[in-house]
Amino acid sequence: MTQLRRLAASNWHPLSGITYSTLILVLVWLSYQRFLNGQSDIHGCRALLNDGAWSPAHSSSNPQKWEPTGCRMAEYQADTIHNCLSGQRLVLAGDSTIRQIFWAAAKKLDPEQAKTESSNTATTNEKHHDLTFQAKGVRLEFIWDPWLNSTGLDDALKTFHVTPASKTKGTLTEKDESAALIVLGSPGLWAAHYGGDDYLNIFKRGINGISAHLASDLGDHTLSASSTKGKPNVAPNQILLAPVEVPAFNTLSSGRSETITSERIDKMNDFLSHLPPNQTSHVMWAFNQMTSSSGKAFEGDGLHVEDNIADRKIDIVLNSHCNAPAVDTDRLFQGTCCAPEPRNDVFKLALLLLGLITLLYVPRSRSIPKFTRQLPVVPEVITATRDVLIALIWCWICDGTLQVGKLERHYQQGPFIVSCLFWVIGSLAIIHKVLPSVSQAAWTLPKTNKEELPSSNRDHGFLCRDQSEEIKGLMQGFILLYHYNYASQALWVYKIIRVLISAYFFLSAYGHTQYILKTGDYSFRRVAVVLFRINALSAILPYMMGTSYSSYYFAPVVTFWYLVIYTMLRVFKRWNSDPWILIMKALAATTLTSLLISTPGLLEALANIAHSIFRMSWDAEEFRFRLSLDRYIVYVGIFIGSLVHSANMHDARERFKAPPSTTLDSDNVQFYVLATAGLGGFFYLTQTGLPTKQEYNDLHPFISWIPIFGFLILRNLHPAARNAYLALPAKLGRIALETYILQYHIWLGGDATAKLTLGLDDARFGGWMIEKALLTIIFIGISALTHRATAVFTGYITERGFLVLLAGLWIGNLVYG
Structure with missing residues (x-):
């Protein structure tokens, strides 16, 4: 007993001092980062939507992954999508580049069903039409609207509201109820190709038509899932906007390359970047970073991306919407982008107990209160x-x-x-x-003690x-x-x-x-x-x-x-x-x-x-x-x-x-x-x-x-x-x-x-x-x-x-x- 007391009082002070001094230094640095430098993107939502890089590819069986800067993006599968969107609608509106994201989401939900339905769609002569897909209790809707001015999109936007509907989980949302998530494609490619010299004004009209629905800063409500009254573990509804895609200009067909130029694409994206901050918070700039930093991003036409790119695009969408409720319900969930800090009452209790112990015993003083001696x-x-x-x-x-x-x-x-x-x-x-x-x-x-040292010829045996x-x-x-x-x-x-x-x-x-x-x-x-x-x-x-x-x-x-x-x-x-x-x-x-x-x-x-x-x-x-x-x-x-x-x-x-x-x-x-x-x-x-x-x-x-x-x-x-x-x-x-x-x-x-x-x-x-x-x-x-x-x-x-x-x-x- 005396030996334990002696160890607690003396031998462990250097180790405790070094460890806890370093710990305090790191905590001060973390507090400085968070409260002085990190207020603009505490939860990593902007990092998810705006910035990232491809991981190294080790082998064909371990392909590259998209990694947002400063946070971890989860790769969603059928079960996790169901947990997030069960009984709800995911609406995508835009041109064929957005339709690719629609099919990427469908393949995640049910690969076989998606393969069958996409093949049937490809055999029809009507490529430019609306699509629906339903699996795992989730409804996907695609609205063909390259100009962002269709009646179908207008109806979806009119019924949209941030607060989720109060209903029994698993019951599919009706058409007259708000979609849980709306993904819009900027009307840039069609404006550039068919708009002539007036392409920029056409593009601006399409964006201005939806700007009223982008009024609230995305970061203000994305992480409020756990605080939504009466709807625990349900994410607030969202609208996301894809930027104008930067195609592979060198592989565009001759008809497209004459109108879809880098100058036109840059001007339209520059207009998006100068929208008010609350509106630009909805823009997923990472879409273009994916294609610009990937060695093989596009198919042969230079407009449509490879399947793995489309998969990562829908993952960005789902991470933005679903990470908050996933963290609330599953501690082992690995995504940290757009994710809140989960509540932990045990952590608060540990802090309280540590405070009480600090009052009872301060190791530096090597003393304790009289009533505990x-x-x-x-x-x-x-x-x-x-x-x-x-x-x-x-x-x-x-x-x-x-x-x-x-x-x-x-x-x-x-x-x-x-x-x-x-x-x-x-x-x-x-x-x-x-x-x-x-x-x-x-x-x-142990301290050196000549009496404790063994003789030089003493053998201590095997192992x-x-x-x-x-x-x-x-x-x-x-x-x-x-x-x-x-x-x-x-x-x-x-x-x-x-x-x-x-x-x-x-x-x-x-x-x-x-x-x-x-x-x-x-x-x-x-x-x-x-x-x-x-x-x-x-x-x-x-x-x-x-x-x-x-x-x-x-x-x-x-x-x-x-x-x-x-x-x-x-x-x-x-x-x-x-x-x-x-x-x-x-x-x-x-x-x-x-x-x-x-x-x-x-x-x-x-x-x-x-x-x-x-x-x-x-x-x-x-x-x-x-x-x-x-x-x-x-x-x-x-x-x-x-x-x-x-x-x-x-x-x-x-x-x-x-x-x-x-x-x-x-x-x-x-x-x-x-x-x-x-x-x-x-x-x-x-x-x-x-x-x-x-x-x-x-x-x-x-x-x-x-x-x-x-x-x-x-x-x-x-x-x-x-x-x-x-x-x-x-x-x-x-x-x-x-x-x-x-x-x-x-x-x-x-x-x-x-x-x-x-x-x-x-x-x-x-x-x-x-x-x-x-x-x-x-x-x-x-x-x-x-x-x-x-x-x-x-x-x-x-x-x-x-x-x-x-x-x-x-x-x-x-x-x-």
């Missing part, structure tokens, strides 16, 4: 609570609000490899000798604690860089990372096996401590972030395998000292777990039970996939752990140690050769063969032990290497669980699908490096402080307290879920 362990518990609350609050600020921007990730092989090399070089910079096994606080190096943490940290560094650089797009990288993840499960199984066999501790309190340690962070984050426990899949999978290991060793525990019986138990456990994982319906049944009783949402298929990839490596860890324990118990450590000589012993050459051959052969065969992820995943569970065991042999054969460890990776290894979970929200964004940005990435003088450094300092610091806090709470876990926590989580799920 008699309470047990107040300083360290309050400090731990503070750190956890700040971690939760920062997660929400980064990933739940619009304070911190989110950008799409792109895989670039060169920067990824360079960053990995930097991590390797940095890891090799500091090498420490292995110290005797003592109780140490994670992330803090000691410091070495295990070093390996976990090395792997975690590569995994973080893998996620940050979106390297999952490269199959060769994916294969390596899968081995690293399997190695973590091996080390986890090895460590748990060693502990249980060494201590014989099968108590419920030990189980409670381990389960709390593994699951604490991933159990409370869903309350703040609106995610689910299974979203952080690593904790559930590690928990599953720990319970398997514990149960296997607990059953007939008196025979664990017999290697042959232990092997038989492991084989039986392997068979049972494989059946549980592979048998259809079993995991689904468990997921249904968990949801019915505990209100926990599980993706059984995803869980099955994760478990199946490592269903055998865990038992390899158990076997090696039991073998090492048995050797130690029988004083046969020479099996796992090289002779104390610092030179290479000839008896160990065969092990070097076998380990090197295993590593080289594994990576050569997997990298040159198995051309798909599916093929590799099918084989991975059976071969993942080869590189893992090969590396461990090489790492432990020589005593000099065995009795030293890399300090930096070892520190990261101690907080590997926290970094893996928190990366979802404060290292990456959008639940680990986007990069976070502070708005410095485009600044000069290495602004992007400053941005990454600030975010990384906060990420590592909060991960370490959260690890420290979890260790403090773990010290006070009792059997009864653990059961109370479970009951609290159950009640929380019933209320919150």
Whole structure:
């Protein structure tokens, strides 16, 4: 207890100071950006409609995506369109370029029906006529009106109003009711081609005829869905205007190229750009940016765009209208353009609790109020609570609000490899000798003490604690860089990372096996401590972030395998000292777990039970996939752990140690050769063969032990290497669980699908490096402080307290879920 108090009062002050000073600096910068520079487009609506760029195309199966500047655009499909527009109308009016967008929307709703109806339309001689399409409870209407002066459009505009109709969801809107969304095409191409010298006046008359309906600034009401009285989660109705399309002039037919000139197009778009700001807020300038920045944007006639361009155009329309209600109803929705900040009462409660804790305990003063001094362990518990609350609050600020921007990730092989090399070089910079096994606080190096240092000839054996943490940290560094650089797009990288993840499960199984066999501790309190340690962070984050426990899949999978290991060793525990019986138990456990994982319906049944009783949402298929990839490596860890324990118990450590000589012993050459051959052969065969992820995943569970065991042999054969460890990776290894979970929200964004940005990435003088450094300092610091806090709470876990926590989580799920 005294040691915990001392740690809370002293050793953690530098880490807390650095982390929270950096955090305050970033918060000040974000406040400056938002309240001084960001008022014109807080929610990214103008960015969506006005500016963007195409992402790099990695392969034919991963085509380019349109990325608005400063926000993330969702790609809508049939279900999400239905959720937004069910029972409503989407009206599009204009020429054939707008008709392309109409068919793009129809294909999203029902590809087969759209293909049939578009083919039937193409066979008719009447191309210039109105169209309707209905699917998924949504009605699409196209009004042929290249001049914006038809009776049909006039009727649609007369009935239009911003406030959605009050009606039962799912009942289709009638003709005399307002359309949810109206998309208008500027009459520029027809005015230029058929208007002669009076083309500009004709164009102006068409725009002036609809300008009264563009009077309200689009940003004033786009995000008011959640505040619409009596109509929660329903977007306000909108009108959007497409600019005059800039065609591919060099491919226009001779008749069109004489009239549709760049000069005429520029003059008409210039007129649009000089409309009052409230009217220009409805113009989707991004349409022309799409075609100007794409290598192949138009079909052969130079007027009509390729299908993928039309798809992205309708996505812009739908993002403008549907993102606000989607965010209100689905926390996992990834679009951030034209999206409000969702309400979060848990965030407000966390802020209130943090304020109360600040009043109770100020770490700088190292004192607490008199009335709390008699309470047990107040300083360290309050400090731990503070750190956890700040971690939760920062997660929400980064990933739940619009304070911190989110950008799409792109895989670039060169920067990824360079960053990995930097991590390797940095890891090799500091090498420490292995110290005797003592109780140490994670992330803090013990002070030098001559009495604590081991003798130079002491051998610490195979895979000691410091070495295990070093390996976990090395792997975690590569995994973080893998996620940050979106390297999952490269199959060769994916294969390596899968081995690293399997190695973590091996080390986890090895460590748990060693502990249980060494201590014989099968108590419920030990189980409670381990389960709390593994699951604490991933159990409370869903309350703040609106995610689910299974979203952080690593904790559930590690928990599953720990319970398997514990149960296997607990059953007939008196025979664990017999290697042959232990092997038989492991084989039986392997068979049972494989059946549980592979048998259809079993995991689904468990997921249904968990949801019915505990209100926990599980993706059984995803869980099955994760478990199946490592269903055998865990038992390899158990076997090696039991073998090492048995050797130690029988004083046969020479099996796992090289002779104390610092030179290479000839008896160990065969092990070097076998380990090197295993590593080289594994990576050569997997990298040159198995051309798909599916093929590799099918084989991975059976071969993942080869590189893992090969590396461990090489790492432990020589005593000099065995009795030293890399300090930096070892520190990261101690907080590997926290970094893996928190990366979802404060290292990456959008639940680990986007990069976070502070708005410095485009600044000069290495602004992007400053941005990454600030975010990384906060990420590592909060991960370490959260690890420290979890260790403090773990010290006070009792059997009864653990059961109370479970009951609290159950009640929380019933209320919150």
